Amino acid sequence: MSSWGNYVKISVFGESHGNGIGIVIDGLPAGEKIDMDALLAQMGRRAPGKDKAATPRLEKDLPEILSGMLDDTTTGAPLCAVIRNTNTRSQDYSGLMIRPRPGHADYTGSVRYGGFNDVRGGGHFSARLTAPIVFAGAVCRQILERRGIKIAAHIASIGSINDERFCGADIPDELMERLSGAVFGLIDQSREESMRALIEECRLSGDSIGGTIECAITGMPAGAGSPMFYGIENVISSVIFGVPAVKGIEFGSGFDGSALRGSENNDEFYYDGDTVKTRTNNHGGILGGISSGMPIIFRTAMKPTPSIAREQKTVDLEEKTDTVISVKGRHDPCIVVRAVPVIESAAALAVTELLKEVGKL
Numbered sequence: 001m002s003s004w005g006n007y008v009k010i011s012v013f014g015e016s017h018g019n020g021i022g023i024v025i026d027g028l029p030a031g032e033k034i035d036m037d038a039l040l041a042q043m044g045r046r047a048p049g050k051d052k053a054a055t056p057r058l059e060k061d062l063p064e065i066l067s068g069m070l071d072d073t074t075t076g077a078p079l080c081a082v083i084r085n086t087n088t089r090s091q092d093y094s095g096l097m098i099r100p101r102p103g104h105a106d107y108t109g110s111v112r113y114g115g116f117n118d119v120r121g122g123g124h125f126s127a128r129l130t131a132p133i134v135f136a137g138a139v140c141r142q143i144l145e146r147r148g149i150k151i152a153a154h155i156a157s158i159g160s161i162n163d164e165r166f167c168g169a170d171i172p173d174e175l176m177e178r179l180s181g182a183v184f185g186l187i188d189q190s191r192e193e194s195m196r197a198l199i200e201e202c203r204l205s206g207d208s209i210g211g212t213i214e215c216a217i218t219g220m221p222a223g224a225g226s227p228m229f230y231g232i233e234n235v236i237s238s239v240i241f242g243v244p245a246v247k248g249i250e251f252g253s254g255f256d257g258s259a260l261r262g263s264e265n266n267d268e269f270y271y272d273g274d275t276v277k278t279r280t281n282n283h284g285g286i287l288g289g290i291s292s293g294m295p296i297i298f299r300t301a302m303k304p305t306p307s308i309a310r311e312q313k314t315v316d317l318e319e320k321t322d323t324v325i326s327v328k329g330r331h332d333p334c335i336v337v338r339a340v341p342v343i344e345s346a347a348a349l350a351v352t353e354l355l356k357e358v359g360k361l
């Protein structure tokens with residue numbers, strides 16, 4: 001389903017090479033002023049054609065708001081935004097119905113939808129559908145910021161080159177602000193050159209590379225989330241897995257924590273004035289599915305871009321024979337870079353949903 005949420009409901013529509021894509025968001029609080037320049041800046045971080053590490057397909061990604069806002073302020077009615085597709089080269093994709101790309105959804109999509117799915121540019125599976133998610137996330141982010149909640153992510157790794165990790169218990173506002181506006185967001189910016197070199201090396205050899213993204217949410221009040229099945233991890237994961245190419249998620253110390261002892265992994269409590277805090281944050285701001293008030297921290301694994309120029313084996317579904325494919329068209333050599341604002345946006349949607357659920361928004 002392309003609809004998500006119980007309290008803030010979104011419905012994402014469109015195909016990569018159709019007339020346009022967009023989103024309907026229902027359940028936003030009324031009277032929220034939205035800074036359109038800030039919103040467009042967020043969409044610009046995801047838009048292609050701006051960075052060498054991304055696809056050269058140029059799309060302006062200008063949202064046209066059809067309803068739900070008056071004088072840049074939410075009215076409480078469903079907010080609908082449409083983004084027209086302008087730069088399509090569908091001939092690049094002819095043949096994918098017959099010879100599916102390894103790693104992409106051409107094969108499973110055609111089985112699931114009986115061959116009626118629009119395969120051009122990846123159709124509804126395209127990463128272009130993350131533009132409406134960033135639109136929604138940019139709206140939610142402003143509503144949350146007004147309540148002291150900040151969201152920022154960074155490139156945690158490209159291949160085996162790692163950035164530093166968030167220092168979990170105390171993440172400075174300046175770092176959150178810098179990362180949430182960055183196009184190649186890193187905590188340690190000295191790693192940019194080697195990461196870019198690796199991406200370029202993959203691109204030049206007709207290949208691609210994967211990586212991980214780490215996201216932090218600061219200022220989250222304690223007491224949100226409803227276990228067993230509507231806890232913070234459940235809700236964040238459900239929207240994060242709507243982002244194409246996400247193959248894993250871990251919270252707090254995650255998989256590394258499984259190798260620790262309780263005495264190492266537990267975060268001891270203390271009073272900071274009237275507020276209960278922890279000095280370490282292996283729990284990533286979540287205990288029992290409920291926010292603790294410490295920063296929420298999670299990491300996502302992003303697979304390497306499936307569409308690569310290098311020749312690979314596939315099948316001819318018409319001839320029922322084995323064959324080969326070399327993918328043409330314009331593709332990201334590394335998904336991670338453009339996915340950072342998408343992950344932040346998904347997190348903003350999840351937090352808005354969770355706060356509404358407990359009546360805190």
Ligand SMILES: Cc1cc2nc3c(=O)[nH]c(=O)nc-3n(C[C@H](O)[C@H](O)[C@H](O)COP(=O)(O)O)c2cc1C
Nearest residue numbers: 104105125126127244245306307331332335338339
């Ligand atoms: C920001 C972003 C950009 C992407 N760019 C491409 C791309 O240029 N080429 C491609 O084949 N896949 C790209 N993908 C990934 C595919 O959309 C995805 O792998 C495909 O739909 C199959 O879904 P799955 O990987 O979740 O199983 C991108 C994903 C994201 C989030």
